[in-house]
Amino acid sequence: MKKISVIFGTRPEAIKLAPVILELKKYPESFDCKVCVTAQHRQMLDQVLEIFEIEPDVDLNLMVKDQTLTEFTAKAISAIDKYLKDEKPDMVIVQGDTTTVFCAALTAFYNKIPVAHVEAGLRTGNIYAPWPEEINRVLTSKLTTIHFSPTKQSRINLIKEGINLTDTHITGNTVIDALLIAIEKVKNNPPEIPDLPDNNLDSFNGNQIVLITGHRRENFGIGFDSICNAIAKLAEKFPEVHFIYPVHLNPNVQDPVNRILNNKKYNNIHLIKPLAYLPFVALMNRADIILTDSGGVQEEAPSLGKPVLVMREVTERPEGLLSGTIKLVGTDEEKIITETSKLIMNVKNSNDIPNKYNPYGDGKASDRIVKILLEHYHFDN
Ligand code: UD1
Numbered sequence: 001m002k003k004i005s006v007i008f009g010t011r012p013e014a015i016k017l018a019p020v021i022l023e024l025k026k027y028p029e030s031f032d033c034k035v036c037v038t039a040q041h042r043q044m045l046d047q048v049l050e051i052f053e054i055e056p057d058v059d060l061n062l063m064v065k066d067q068t069l070t071e072f073t074a075k076a077i078s079a080i081d082k083y084l085k086d087e088k089p090d091m092v093i094v095q096g097d098t099t100t101v102f103c104a105a106l107t108a109f110y111n112k113i114p115v116a117h118v119e120a121g122l123r124t125g126n127i128y129a130p131w132p133e134e135i136n137r138v139l140t141s142k143l144t145t146i147h148f149s150p151t152k153q154s155r156i157n158l159i160k161e162g163i164n165l166t167d168t169h170i171t172g173n174t175v176i177d178a179l180l181i182a183i184e185k186v187k188n189n190p191p192e193i194p195d196l197p198d199n200n201l202d203s204f205n206g207n208q209i210v211l212i213t214g215h216r217r218e219n220f221g222i223g224f225d226s227i228c229n230a231i232a233k234l235a236e237k238f239p240e241v242h243f244i245y246p247v248h249l250n251p252n253v254q255d256p257v258n259r260i261l262n263n264k265k266y267n268n269i270h271l272i273k274p275l276a277y278l279p280f281v282a283l284m285n286r287a288d289i290i291l292t293d294s295g296g297v298q299e300e301a302p303s304l305g306k307p308v309l310v311m312r313e314v315t316e317r318p319e320g321l322l323s324g325t326i327k328l329v330g331t332d333e334e335k336i337i338t339e340t341s342k343l344i345m346n347v348k349n350s351n352d353i354p355n356k357y358n359p360y361g362d363g364k365a366s367d368r369i370v371k372i373l374l375e376h377y378h379f380d381n
């Protein structure tokens with residue numbers, strides 16, 4: 001029996017680790033799976049835990065409003081260190097590229113506990129884009145024992161950095177496992193979508209929907225102003241199109257969005273609170289176009305056949321560019337307006353994007369990850 005601590009802190013880590021936790025729990029005779037959350041996010045993390053019915057064994061409850069990277073890093077390392085000394089796991093599992101991931105990997109290393117990294121090997125090659133995530137994942141790879149890469153390309157990135165081939169595995173991305181679970185639930189029981197008219201999407205029948213999300217630190221300031229100005233102009237240009245924007249709780253996002261877009265004259269702009277995962281999946285599925293700087297949304301959209309305009313200069317997810325589902329538009333106001341207008345006017349064709357192939361996986365990534373861990377520890381599957 002091996003004790004495995006799964007440590008995470010934010011919404012996307014919770015979404016992408018939930019299927020891994022559920023899978024580990026299928027092998028109680030091999031794994032004692034412990035869940036520790038830093039709560040780098042609070043409300044947005046709790047929304048995910050609730051949907052996947054995951055109760056953390058330990059909640060470090062570290063979020064404070066508008067936390068700086070340095071403050072959070074210092075607190076997280078101390079708190080995770082205490083947790084690891086108490087829990088004494090045989091392995092730590094982390095996912096992705098947030099500050100929680102880097103802190104957990106570093107602290108596990110200081111305690112000589114091996115780290116397994118889910119979604120390993122994504123790279124832009126630019127340490128300031130996305131910032132600080134690119135450096136978080138580069139450093140986490142240096143601290144990791146078993147690397148679970150979602151795609152061939154992400155594994156190649158690790159090999160190029162000198163990581164042993166035998167320590168790396170291509171598994172697919174666990175976000176697709178989560179998405180398939182969510183789609184099944186949404187189909188059987190359409191969720192309410194809070195803050196929209198009648199808490200559902202019925203009143204938009206026949207109208208196009210542009211779904212927007214955004215939170216990248218490198219876009220704070222001028223970038224976010226430019227994104228919001230573009231949305232305002234698009235809403236005036238296309239009054240019959242609805243722009244639905246679940247606004248991230250980071251004050252650096254809330255401030256420009258409310259300053260520029262929270263105006264009664266834009267009655268086709270709907271600023272709503274971050275959605276729980278099931279309503280968000282239902283909304284993505286109904287949307288005609290997605291405008292985002294999110295990592296996870298770029299991976300989910302191909303399964304739903306949605307065209308995505310990515311408000312970034314570079315992406316660590318080139319597979320979506322190659323498959324034609326995503327296009328980089330950056331944060332230039334005119335470019336966002338031009339590219340979104342093209343899609344709005346041509347939405348029928350854009351919806352013809354091949355939606356059966358998703359380069360990020362087939363929904364079995366967690367199963368592969370747990371099978372590899374069973375082999376690693378010489379357990380029979
Ligand atoms: C973090 C991650 C980013 C990830 C994103 C997913 C880092 C440095 N950033 O960015 O990689 O893509 O999460 O969304 O790890 N807040 C709340 N409630 C919440 C969540 C956030 O109020 O549930 C507010 C707080 O004021 C908090 C602030 O947002 O201080 C920033 O949160 P933080 O986790 O530092 O950064 P994100 O921008 O969310």
Ligand code: UDP
Pocket residue numbers: 011012015175213215246273274275276277278280281293294295296297300
């Ligand atoms: N998401 C959600 N509710 C929302 C917005 C996004 O559940 O209101 C989900 C989305 O489906 C994806 C994940 O959150 O799985 C992406 O999170 P985010 O964009 O915050 O982080 P990133 O992926 O950029 O790290």
